Amino acid sequence: MSEPVARLDEIEPGTARVVEVDGQSIALCRTEDGNLYAIENRCTHDDGPLGEGELDGDRIECPRHGALFDVTNGRAMTLPAIGKVKCFAVSVSDGDIGIETG
Numbered sequence: 001m002s003e004p005v006a007r008l009d010e011i012e013p014g015t016a017r018v019v020e021v022d023g024q025s026i027a028l029c030r031t032e033d034g035n036l037y038a039i040e041n042r043c044t045h046d047d048g049p050l051g052e053g054e055l056d057g058d059r060i061e062c063p064r065h066g067a068l069f070d071v072t073n074g075r076a077m078t079l080p081a082i083g084k085v086k087c088f089a090v091s092v093s094d095g096d097i098g099i100e101t102g
Contacts (some may be wrong), residue, residue, distance in 0.1 A: 002021070002091075002098040002100055002101075003021075003098065003101060004096035004097060004098055005019040005020075005021055005026075005028065005084075005097055005098065005099055006019060006028060006096075006097045007015045007095050007096060008036075008092055008095045008096075008097055009095060011030045011036075011097070012030065012033065013027065013030050013032045013033070013034055014030070014031065014032045014055055015029075015055060015057075015059075016028065016029040016030070016050075016051045016052075016053065016055045016060060017051060018041050018049065018051035018052065019099070021088075021099045021101050023102045024040070025040075025041040025042070025049075025051075026038050026039065026040065026041055026051070026088060026099060026100055027039050027040070027041040027049075027050045027051030027060065028051070028090070028099065029051075029055055029060060029071045029072075030055075031055070031057065031058055031071070032057065035058075036090040036092065036097065037058075037071040037072055037079065037087070037090065038077040038084050038086050038087065038089075038090045039060075039071055039074050039086065039088070040070065040074070040086040040087075040088075041054040042068075042085060043058070043062040043064065043065075043067055043069075043081055043085075044076055044081045044082055044083045044084070044085060044093065045062065045064075045065060045067050045080045045081040045082070046064060046065070046080075046089065047081060048063060048064035048065065048067075049061040049062075050062055050069060052083070054084065055071070057075055058071050059071065059074050059077060061079065065080050065081075066078070067080055067081030068081075069081065069085060073087060074086060074087040088100060088101055
């Protein structure tokens with residue numbers, strides 16, 4: 001596992017948090033069902049901070065213009081965003097969350 005970026009008990013289900021890993025800004029998302037996903041913290045429309053948006057199910061809304069992204073695969077689901085954001089593997093060990101960037 002990579003260096004821990006957060007503790008599992010620090011991230012409530014249905015929320016996202018911005019973390020830095022290897023110089024990359026990443027939106028760490030915990031869906032209501034407890035699953036963890038990590039995506040690039042950059043909207044493909046205008047580089048908005050996705051990790052500051054609202055997480056609803058497996059979709060996160062860019063706080064700037066409302067584009068929705070699927071956190072499970074990084075795909076833009078609505079305009080004005082197009083394309084995908086990078087996804088990263090997430091692991092949990094003894095309550096520590098790690099994200100693989102390479």
